Amino acid sequence: MKIFIGNKAYSSWSMRGWLACKQSGLAFEEAVVPLYSDEWDRRREGNEFAPGGGKVPILWDGDDCVVWDSLAIIEYLNDKTGNTRFWPEDPKARAMARSMAAEMHSSFAALRRECPMNIRRIAPVEGVGAETRADIVRILEIWAQARARYGGGEDGGDFLFGAFGAVDIMFAPVVTRFVSYGIGVPPFAAAYMEAVIAHRFVQDWIAGAQEEEWVIDQYEAPAPD
Numbered sequence: 001m002k003i004f005i006g007n008k009a010y011s012s013w014s015m016r017g018w019l020a021c022k023q024s025g026l027a028f029e030e031a032v033v034p035l036y037s038d039e040w041d042r043r044r045e046g047n048e049f050a051p052g053g054g055k056v057p058i059l060w061d062g063d064d065c066v067v068w069d070s071l072a073i074i075e076y077l078n079d080k081t082g083n084t085r086f087w088p089e090d091p092k093a094r095a096m097a098r099s100m101a102a103e104m105h106s107s108f109a110a111l112r113r114e115c116p117m118n119i120r121r122i123a124p125v126e127g128v129g130a131e132t133r134a135d136i137v138r139i140l141e142i143w144a145q146a147r148a149r150y151g152g153g154e155d156g157g158d159f160l161f162g163a164f165g166a167v168d169i170m171f172a173p174v175v176t177r178f179v180s181y182g183i184g185v186p187p188f189a190a191a192y193m194e195a196v197i198a199h200r201f202v203q204d205w206i207a208g209a210q211e212e213e214w215v216i217d218q219y220e221a222p223a224p225d
Contacts, residue, residue, distance in 0.1 A: 022204070172196055
């Protein structure tokens with residue numbers, strides 16, 4: 001398998017697709033195409049990106065099987081690995097986890113717009129807009145529900161449904177945003193965020209982001225006074 005992704009510092013959807021590949025346990029190759037560069041423009045016009053409309057991530061499994069969109073990649077890899085690595089085993093927990101992943105996939109536009117992902121940036125903000133605040137409240141609400149109902153899981157894990165899985169993959173870039181912008185959260189959410197950041201796959205992604213040389217000015221913090 002080969003997954004095409006954007007910059008690890010900035011591309012939240014790429015992070016989700018890449019984490020899904022890591023979670024699958026299957027061998028894969030990654031190809032980083034820096035966003036908004038000459039290479040980005042050239043590669044988007046080629047056949048490799050065409051099925052996904054020129055967007056990342058896009059996963060090729062051989063020469064004739066292609067999957068794009070992070071949630072679709074998760075589901076493809078879930079099928080490929082026998083439905084054992086991504087979703088809770090309990091049907092009720094699995095239903096809630098899928099609902100949360102789908103809501104993450106389709107919602108929280110204000111948070112994405114006001115707090116773009118930049119894993120290399122730690123620049124706390126004094127406040128956010130009302131729509132972004134509403135997004136944050138909703139995210140904390142569903143995190144709390146998942147942890148209260150299923151957070152212990154059979155393994156007593158620290159993630160939303162116990163063990164690390166698809167829903168944590170979907171929310172991992174949200175966690176990095178909360179860290180980057182110094183978003184205040186209650187203790188249960190802080191503990192969950194610490195677990196996500198400490199996960200070995202997330203640490204690998206962060207390390208890769210730190211090694212990148214590319215800089216996109218619009219996603220960088222303002223220069224100090």
